[in-house]
Amino acid sequence: MKGLIGVLGGMGPAATVDLFNKFVTYTVANKDQEHIPLIISSIPDIPDRTEALLNHGKSPLPLMTDYLKKLENAGAECIVIPCNTAHFWFNELKEACHVDILNIVETTMNEVLATKKKNIGLLATNATMSMGLYQKNIESKHLNCITPDKASQEQVMKSIYLLKSGNKKMAERIMKEQANLLFQKGAEVIVLGCTEVPVILENETREYPDKYIDSTSSLVRASIHWYENRMDKQNLIINKNG
Amino acid sequence: MKGLIGVLGGMGPAATVDLFNKFVTYTVANKDQEHIPLIISSIPDIPDRTEALLNHGKSPLPLMTDYLKKLENAGAECIVIPCNTAHFWFNELKEACHVDILNIVETTMNEVLATKKKNIGLLATNATMSMGLYQKNIESKHLNCITPDKASQEQVMKSIYLLKSGNKKMAERIMKEQANLLFQKGAEVIVLGCTEVPVILENETREYPDKYIDSTSSLVRASIHWYENRMDKQNLIINKNG
Numbered sequence: 001m002k003g004l005i006g007v008l009g010g011m012g013p014a015a016t017v018d019l020f021n022k023f024v025t026y027t028v029a030n031k032d033q034e035h036i037p038l039i040i041s042s043i044p045d046i047p048d049r050t051e052a053l054l055n056h057g058k059s060p061l062p063l064m065t066d067y068l069k070k071l072e073n074a075g076a077e078c079i080v081i082p083c084n085t086a087h088f089w090f091n092e093l094k095e096a097c098h099v100d101i102l103n104i105v106e107t108t109m110n111e112v113l114a115t116k117k118k119n120i121g122l123l124a125t126n127a128t129m130s131m132g133l134y135q136k137n138i139e140s141k142h143l144n145c146i147t148p149d150k151a152s153q154e155q156v157m158k159s160i161y162l163l164k165s166g167n168k169k170m171a172e173r174i175m176k177e178q179a180n181l182l183f184q185k186g187a188e189v190i191v192l193g194c195t196e197v198p199v200i201l202e203n204e205t206r207e208y209p210d211k212y213i214d215s216t217s218s219l220v221r222a223s224i225h226w227y228e229n230r231m232d233k234q235n236l237i238i239n240k241n242g
Numbered sequence: 243m244k245g246l247i248g249v250l251g252g253m254g255p256a257a258t259v260d261l262f263n264k265f266v267t268y269t270v271a272n273k274d275q276e277h278i279p280l281i282i283s284s285i286p287d288i289p290d291r292t293e294a295l296l297n298h299g300k301s302p303l304p305l306m307t308d309y310l311k312k313l314e315n316a317g318a319e320c321i322v323i324p325c326n327t328a329h330f331w332f333n334e335l336k337e338a339c340h341v342d343i344l345n346i347v348e349t350t351m352n353e354v355l356a357t358k359k360k361n362i363g364l365l366a367t368n369a370t371m372s373m374g375l376y377q378k379n380i381e382s383k384h385l386n387c388i389t390p391d392k393a394s395q396e397q398v399m400k401s402i403y404l405l406k407s408g409n410k411k412m413a414e415r416i417m418k419e420q421a422n423l424l425f426q427k428g429a430e431v432i433v434l435g436c437t438e439v440p441v442i443l444e445n446e447t448r449e450y451p452d453k454y455i456d457s458t459s460s461l462v463r464a465s466i467h468w469y470e471n472r473m474d475k476q477n478l479i480i481n482k483n484g
Contacts, residue, residue: 013265042279
């Protein structure tokens with residue numbers, strides 16, 4: 001099927017389910033056949049990204065590259081990666097494959113700029129924080145990036161690993177506290193800059209959609225846009241030749 | 243990664259999300275790397291299965307075979323198909339590939355027998371009903387199969403297509419009525435013999451888990467069992483050689 005989108009997932013699996021679910025619910029479709037074609041790798045033995053970046057853990061790049069190639073071989077014409085921290089290796093992955101890769105930091109930043117807000121909170125992994133993946137982008141636009149202090153960041157990380165181990169309830173309690181602390185520090189909107197966070201804060205974002213920018217949702221919306229463009233081009237070619 | 247399970251999905255996409263979600267929530271895992279490796283095809287241009295079987299529609303078999311091969315080429319060692327109606331072509335699909343395929347009717351029937359109940363209700367597509375996919379199995383075990391009458395079956399089908407077109411609320415209202423009618427007709431437990439039905443009756447099955455046998459859940463449980471056996475054998479080989 002034309003326009004096949006490959007999902008390099010499993011980092012973690014619950015975040016990949018969330019992305020897939022958002023693809024299905026955000027797509028306007030009247031029947032199965034109108035949905036967006038996806039091939040999803042949720043092979044979770046990719047080494048932990050934060051461990052690799054901060055604690056000299058094994059690099060995830062070889063397996064990420066391997067699974068990326070599986071998706072390309074299966075016919076994917078565009079790749080999305082529902083893991084913010086993995087975007088540290090974005091350039092290496094882009095070089096390793098021959099198709100488009102949408103960048104979650106870019107798709108999220110586009111939605112941040114569209115809000116016209118000045119004070120942007122950030123919930124993300126230690127590694128995403130350390131790399132400045134979002135802070136640099138936010139500050140380069142002359143916006144104020146509000147992040148948790150050291151003790152709070154430990155709680156954010158604890159919550160993310162609690163979700164990964166299946167304890168969503170406890171993860172949610174902790175993450176809601178940390179979101180509230182960012183609002184108290186002046187955040188007008190909070191970037192959920194780790195794809196586990198929208199899973200953890202599912203109830204909160206449903207109740208207050210305008211208070212959060214969900215990186216997974218932004219990636220899905222950009223993917224649907226990519227797909228629609230791809231199909232428009234396809235139709236132009238058919239009209240021209242037919 | 244050893245033990246990779248391929249999911250031949252997209253029939254429909256919401257049912258495939260449901261299966262994936264159940265894989266993640268049913269697996270006991272303390273970190274990403276302990277989850278079950280999956281490669282999921284959700285390429286939804288496969289022709290409608292019920293249309294093919296009952297209204298001389300295009301056969302879904304060529305595309306199902308094509309996508310099955312994509313999964314096999316990507317390294318899948320076992321295939322699952324979260325669509326009951328598609329199991330009409332089970333033997334053809336099994337012949338077309340070189341790896342295990344778990345049969346959703348078998349995994350569901352195993353759970354039916356385990357309940358020791360005698361009066362088994364059935365909610366499924368028109369095509370699954372016409373083929374007698376479940377009825378023959380249930381009756382061969384000397385159990386009583388209770389199905390909707392003609393007008394009710396039209397409502398069941400309407401609910402399934404409503405979900406496929408994104409109207410879950412209306413789908414739920416209709417399907418709940420049809421489930422209640424089966425209980426009134428004497429069903430002790432109802433087989434959800436179409437993978438869209440557990441998505442539609444999500445709230446109902448959460449509230450009354452013992453009243454339903456969800457074909458998707460049974461397939462996921464059997465897959466996890468397959469994976470654990472596969473890993474045990476792998477460990478035996480490592481112990482023997484190492």
